[in-house]
Amino acid sequence: MCNGLLEAGAELVSVYDPDTVKVNGFLSKFPEAQPAASMDEVINDPSINLIACASIPRDRGEIGTKAMHAGKDFFADKPPFVSIEQLEKCREACRSTGRKFFVYFSERLHVEAAVYAEKLIKEGAIGRVIHMDGFGPHRHSPEIRPAWFYDKSAYGGIICDIGSHQIEQFLYYTGAKSAEVEFSRTANYHTKEYPDFEDFGEVVLTGDNGATCHIRLDWFTPDALPVWGDGRTFILGTEGYIELRKYVNLCEDSGGSHVFLCNKSECTHIQADEKTGFPFFGSLIRDCLDRTETSMPQEHVFNTMELALKAQNAARQDKFFKE
Amino acid sequence: MCNGLLEAGAELVSVYDPDTVKVNGFLSKFPEAQPAASMDEVINDPSINLIACASIPRDRGEIGTKAMHAGKDFFADKPPFVSIEQLEKCREACRSTGRKFFVYFSERLHVEAAVYAEKLIKEGAIGRVIHMDGFGPHRHSPEIRPAWFYDKSAYGGIICDIGSHQIEQFLYYTGAKSAEVEFSRTANYHTKEYPDFEDFGEVVLTGDNGATCHIRLDWFTPDALPVWGDGRTFILGTEGYIELRKYVNLCEDSGGSHVFLCNKSECTHIQADEKTGFPFFGSLIRDCLDRTETSMPQEHVFNTMELALKAQNAARQDKFFKE
Numbered sequence: 001m002c003n004g005l006l007e008a009g010a011e012l013v014s015v016y017d018p019d020t021v022k023v024n025g026f027l028s029k030f031p032e033a034q035p036a037a038s039m040d041e042v043i044n045d046p047s048i049n050l051i052a053c054a055s056i057p058r059d060r061g062e063i064g065t066k067a068m069h070a071g072k073d074f075f076a077d078k079p080p081f082v083s084i085e086q087l088e089k090c091r092e093a094c095r096s097t098g099r100k101f102f103v104y105f106s107e108r109l110h111v112e113a114a115v116y117a118e119k120l121i122k123e124g125a126i127g128r129v130i131h132m133d134g135f136g137p138h139r140h141s142p143e144i145r146p147a148w149f150y151d152k153s154a155y156g157g158i159i160c161d162i163g164s165h166q167i168e169q170f171l172y173y174t175g176a177k178s179a180e181v182e183f184s185r186t187a188n189y190h191t192k193e194y195p196d197f198e199d200f201g202e203v204v205l206t207g208d209n210g211a212t213c214h215i216r217l218d219w220f221t222p223d224a225l226p227v228w229g230d231g232r233t234f235i236l237g238t239e240g241y242i243e244l245r246k247y248v249n250l251c252e253d254s255g256g257s258h259v260f261l262c263n264k265s266e267c268t269h270i271q272a273d274e275k276t277g278f279p280f281f282g283s284l285i286r287d288c289l290d291r292t293e294t295s296m297p298q299e300h301v302f303n304t305m306e307l308a309l310k311a312q313n314a315a316r317q318d319k320f321f322k323e
Numbered sequence: 324m325c326n327g328l329l330e331a332g333a334e335l336v337s338v339y340d341p342d343t344v345k346v347n348g349f350l351s352k353f354p355e356a357q358p359a360a361s362m363d364e365v366i367n368d369p370s371i372n373l374i375a376c377a378s379i380p381r382d383r384g385e386i387g388t389k390a391m392h393a394g395k396d397f398f399a400d401k402p403p404f405v406s407i408e409q410l411e412k413c414r415e416a417c418r419s420t421g422r423k424f425f426v427y428f429s430e431r432l433h434v435e436a437a438v439y440a441e442k443l444i445k446e447g448a449i450g451r452v453i454h455m456d457g458f459g460p461h462r463h464s465p466e467i468r469p470a471w472f473y474d475k476s477a478y479g480g481i482i483c484d485i486g487s488h489q490i491e492q493f494l495y496y497t498g499a500k501s502a503e504v505e506f507s508r509t510a511n512y513h514t515k516e517y518p519d520f521e522d523f524g525e526v527v528l529t530g531d532n533g534a535t536c537h538i539r540l541d542w543f544t545p546d547a548l549p550v551w552g553d554g555r556t557f558i559l560g561t562e563g564y565i566e567l568r569k570y571v572n573l574c575e576d577s578g579g580s581h582v583f584l585c586n587k588s589e590c591t592h593i594q595a596d597e598k599t600g601f602p603f604f605g606s607l608i609r610d611c612l613d614r615t616e617t618s619m620p621q622e623h624v625f626n627t628m629e630l631a632l633k634a635q636n637a638a639r640q641d642k643f644f645k646e
Contacts, residue, residue: 130512130523133456133539135557137564182639183506183527185535189453190561200453202537204506204527210641212508214525214537216456222563224590230564234458238513240545241460241553243573250566250583251592260573267547269574316505318533 001052001075001104002030008281010050016042039063043070050075050288052104057161058154061086068099073288075102079164080301082156084309091302098291102284103301107136107165107231108172109280112272113244113257117235119276120242121173126263127239129174132213134166135232139221140191140199150194157312158186158201158217164308166215167205171304173235176207178303184311187318191219200318203311226254239263324375324398324427325353331604333373339365362386366393373398373611375427380484381477384409391422396611398425402487403624405479407632414625421614425607426624430459430488430554431495436567436580438599440558443565444496449586450562452497455536457489458555462544463514463522473517480635481509481524481540487631489538490528494627496558499530501626507634510641514542523641526634549577562586 006012016036017023023035036042042051043066051067053060054077061081064074068090080103081087094101108114121129148154155161170176187200201217221229231246240263249258259270283295329335339359340346346358359365365374366389374390376383377400384404387397391413403426404410417424431437444452471477478484493499510523524540544552554569563586572581582593606618 216537218559220559222585223587225585236541236543250585251590262545262548262573264546267574
């Protein structure tokens, strides 16, 4: 988040985390930041316009509400909420304070293939978008996970967490404002040592404009994949389709961002690295300075999370296979 | 169907179609066949053990029932039925006559990548299969379609038709015997000139062994794709995953059958052409001669079609986008 903002011209002021090891790690990358003694010191610093927050997901909404009441715009890592109640409080804080609440939906905003797809769709390369399939596989890597990673009340469940990325992409690429949840499922298929963990999830949506969506989420990325996940997005339009291989071209490279476009006149593989950059961060900064809404409409953030939380709450919960 | 059988050692006896143009087309490829004067002549020919039938889908079940009562085994193109009633009559005919009713689920049986995947799964290359995503896109090509192509009572709907392939693969690869239909949808998004046509479909299943499935079907293959459809199968297991690019490696070749395997120890692209052949046809012939059930269990055929028809009948029906 800080990288993206700094590359777009932001100035880094201060950093706070209750864990000083983490603060020192951050400072080794960003020596210009001043370590703050408390969160309140950051929230009350009059020189700061925007706070970026990647706390435990459960705490983000409350910190954001507090920051907005202190006159700051807020940029939360995803998922920004783990409950509808947190979301509604934040929505109300946006309304009453006039401040902005951005979310770092990195799987679209910070991936060049995803930015390139947006351009193609806007140009009409695949006609009207009918359907999106999104795969969000992730490597589990239990050896590096903090305790809260396995506490559903802290991270909100696999659909709230990973699924919010996918739902955001669906609403964005199809232009739907909201959607119905037709079906949702979470499961623990193979992570017996953490019985409350959700290692699989899926959701089917129908957008308010008729576009449809299936997303699949999992923590089963195998060791031999050279990246953390073979994230894919398939966007089907009336005149063609786009496939995004967002982080790797499976078995062909060791990491890269790829767009495959097929329509009436071309079938083209576009290597998207260093093609688009990440315009979101500059737009976000301008939105803060100019009080505009060019980077991400405020209601898009809340509609995305409302859908993710509804799908999470409605999910059929499956357990291990019968042996 | 005849190609596969002849390559496996079958002898072609006779051919019948009410359309003599089609009979002549067939005879130009297979000059050893004798044209029959009627369907009954074929059904009653004592030299024939097996009848292969690619009539209009609506008629296949009845022809098969008649053929089995005349002592023949039967090999239907898919979909073999367009209603549960036809299915039940055929199931009963199998029981009462002891004859066999095979279905040409070509997207698994006659695709080398799909045969290769079966081998990998049996070897344990991806552990236990958790989930399958199947994409069944097809080129519409209205200029070559007969009138019944647009008559749902004749072809059964997009899930019954294309979806039965995908459901068959799900049951086969996961080892589920049957499944619940969690959600299904058909739509006519963009084929306004044929308002009853279904140009899109999707289904979510939960297998009786806990494995899950999403399939997506459509008639939107764009002109620039060098083959009729970019059929994909993604098989997620506890220890890795397989992606099948069944008919083309998008933007990389002009047609080929590809397996991508990623697990703990390897991330490998296997060009599957001329690797496996099509063992189904030889097994089918042996099953007919030996009265065994090695090529495809009889109940697998009926369970597949029962699921496809249930999903078709339960489908949410969507229409054009709001403009």
